[in-house]
Amino acid sequence: MRLIGIAVVLGGWCITLAGLLMTSTVVARGVIACVGIGVSVFGILGVLNSYYLARAIWKK
Amino acid sequence: MRSLKIKAQFLLAILGVGTALCFAAPFRAEAADLSGIKGPDTAQIAAKGDPGAEMTGTVNDVTVADAKAGLTLADLANQAGQNKIAINFVWTLVTGFLVMFMQAGFALVETGLIRAKNANHTMMMNFMVYGLGLFAYYVSGFAIQMGGCAPIANLGGVYPLNSEYAVTLFGKPWALFGQKGFFLHGATYDVGVMVLFLFQMVFMDTTTTIVTGSCAERWKFSAFCISTIGLGAVIYPLFGNWAWGCGWLSQLGVNFGLGHGYCDFAGSGVVHAVGGLTALACAMIVGPRIGKFNRDGSPNAIPGHDLVLVLVGCFILAFGWFGFNPGSTLGASGNGCLRIGSVAVNTMLAGCTGSFGALLYMWMRYGKPDASMAGNGLLAGLVAITAPSGFVNPLAAAVIGWIAGILVCLAVEFFDRVPKVDDPVGAISVHGINGLWGVLAVGLFSDGRSNFGGSWNGVPGSVTGVFYGDPGQLVAQLVGISTLVGAIFTLSFLWNWLVDVFVGQRCNPKSELAGLDIPEMGALCYPDFQLKTQDYRTAWPRKIKEDS
Structure with a gap:
């Protein structure tokens, strides 16, 4: 699960980098960067943190 | 009437002389012009002293290369160059000393915000972060970050730092890390490089001390040591290179x-x-x-033990920030460095409005002005203005700080209630969230009127945000944010995961409940005080069954 989370977080960054290379339009690059940031944030809070929340000390 | 006539004649005379000077050949000083310049009589100074400072700092103090030739134009030019670099060295070093003193501020803020039973442990983490970080940065961090950053004109060029590793992908160069300056040996034993090392080192130390706050009261000291070394040796320097060391992010323009x-x-x-x-x-x-959390997931407030420490620490940090931001010009002479006045005022304003924003938010939401959040609001404003301080006007600085003050309160509530991440001092909200807000603010509020030597990151002109007509700058900032959240977070997570696997990050529950001062450090911070400690058998009943 943690490896999947890391992959999603890194994937967001890769989306942003791909946007730089795919298009030269400023607006399109900006939108793709926002999508990349969103994916990374989801990876951190939605995947990685969920893994740790499921095993949280206060749930034991 | 007569005086008016005299004034008119005087003005005409000035205009005439000015016009003549404009059309005359440019002034050229000849060597002969300098030979006649004599300084004050040193015997006279020896006899009477110089209480009015009229005879100190004259031509007598200009170093002459050849005593037989006397004072030459080359001597004056060399003296002027050395004066410029001397001013910049002193400025950069003194501001670096201020930033170093911020370590004391962080130590006080973090220690004040945790319980007394962990004070020694938290103080020691903040103390040792200086030495551990410094060592890691000296070994490899500085070279990775700044090994290919030359030239930096304000510090005399730092020409030995001239090797940056880059790869070419999809037809574009991607500069990844520096390669000169490991152990500061060889050609990097250079006066300019030393100044740059000191200044960059204290910045890195600020980064490492942020983490000690979020993990306070349950972090194993050995794990903290290893984690800090990794952050100072590789993770921080890598992003530092991409942004400040001529790396690929700085070259997006x-x-x-x-x-x-x-x-x-x-x-x-x-x-x-x-x-x-x-x-x-x-x-x-x-x-x-x-x-921190109940079984239903609702958070409990765990108040710190000393608000005096917290607020004094905040003041020390605000003071140190005058080194952090204005010092980042790396000089006070040349290349637009006189903007240090504007940078300092922006810093001051954002800190002020940040504390206002947090204070008012807490007052309106909870009915009381919260002291610790007012302090965090001040820090949030300062964090947020750090990136834009050189590029925005005072009004924008005030707005950026105000938003940061409110943002830090919202972020603290969010991390407590939604992802349920325990952050005893609010470090993630103050530094993480508002750091990202500051990066974004550059792309929004930069007014295009700063002028640091006519260009920035190799692009002519001034940095201009989307509100002043350049949407490309906002996109560059978004790419930076994505890199921070996507790449740097991943590196940090992987490194600390490894530390967790091989060393273990967390103290055992008995130590945590008793307080980490004795189990981890071997001594109480306040041995004469009676401390309130929790009995782990009542606080965590299932664990005692497992232990027994």
Whole structure:
């Protein structure tokens, strides 16, 4: 699960980098960067943190 | 009437002389012009002294290369060059000393915000972060970050730092890390490089000290040591290189036409967001303190033990920030460095409005002005203005700080209630969230009127945000944010995961409930005080069954 989370977080960054290379339009690059940031944030809070929340000390 | 006539004649005379000077050949000083210049009589100074400072600092003090030839134009030019670099060296070193003193501020803020039973442990983490970080940065961090940054004109060029590793992908160069300056040996034994090392080192130390706050009260000291070394040796320097060491982010303007590339004047992203995101990764791995969350997931407030420490620490940090931001010009002479006045005022304003924003938010929401959140609001404003401080006007600085003050309160509530990440001092919210906000603010509010030597990151002109007509700058900042959240967080998480696997990040529950001062450090911070400690058998009943 943690490896999947890391992959999603890194994937967001890769989306942003791909946007730089795919298009030269400023607006399109900006939108793709926002999508990349969103994916990374989801990876951190939605995947990685969920893994740790499921095993949280206060749930034991 | 007569006086008016005299004034008119005088004005005409000045205009005439001015016009004559404009059309005359440019003034050229000849060697002969200088030979007649004599300084004050040293015998006279020896006899009477110089209480009015009229005879001190004259031509007598200009170093002459050849005594037989006397004073030459080359001597004067060399003296002028050395004076410029001397001013910049002194400025950069003194501001670096101020930033170093921020360590004391962080130590006080963090220690004040945790319980007394962990005070020695938290203080020692803040104390040792200086030495551990320094060592890591000396071994490899500085070289990775600044090994290919030359030339830096304000510091005399720092020409030995001239090797940057880059790869070419999809037809574009991607500069990744520096290669000169490991152990500061060889040609990097250079006066300019030394000044740069000191200044950059204290910045890195600020990053490493952010993490100690988010993991306070349950972090194993040995794990903290190893984690800090990794952050100072590799993770921080890598992003530092990309942003400040001529790395690929700083070249987004040159290579991809995005404004002036990723711009971060003093480090909202490089220092604070890197520290804040590493703090998030560590806090997730270490887990929340026992008692922070109830079984239904609702959070409990765990108040700190000394608000005096917290607020004095905030003042020290605000003072140190005058080194952090204005010092980032790396000089006070040349290349637009006189903007240090504007940078200092922006810093002051954002801190002020940040504390206002937090104070008012807490007052309106909870009915009382919260002291610790007012302090965090001040820090949030300072963190947020760190990246834009060199590029925005005072009004924008005040707005950026105000938003940061409110943002820090919202972020603290969010991390407590939604992802349930325990952050005893609010480091993730203050440094992580507001560091990212500061990076974004550059792309919004930069007014295009700063002029640091006519260009920034190799792109001519001034940094201009989207509100002043350059949407490309905003996109460059977004790419920077994505890199911080996507790449730097991942590196920090992986490193600390490894530390968790091989060393273990968290103290055992008995130590945590008793307080970490005795189990981890061997001594209480306040041995004469009677401390309140929790009995782990009542605080965590299932664990005692497992232990027994």
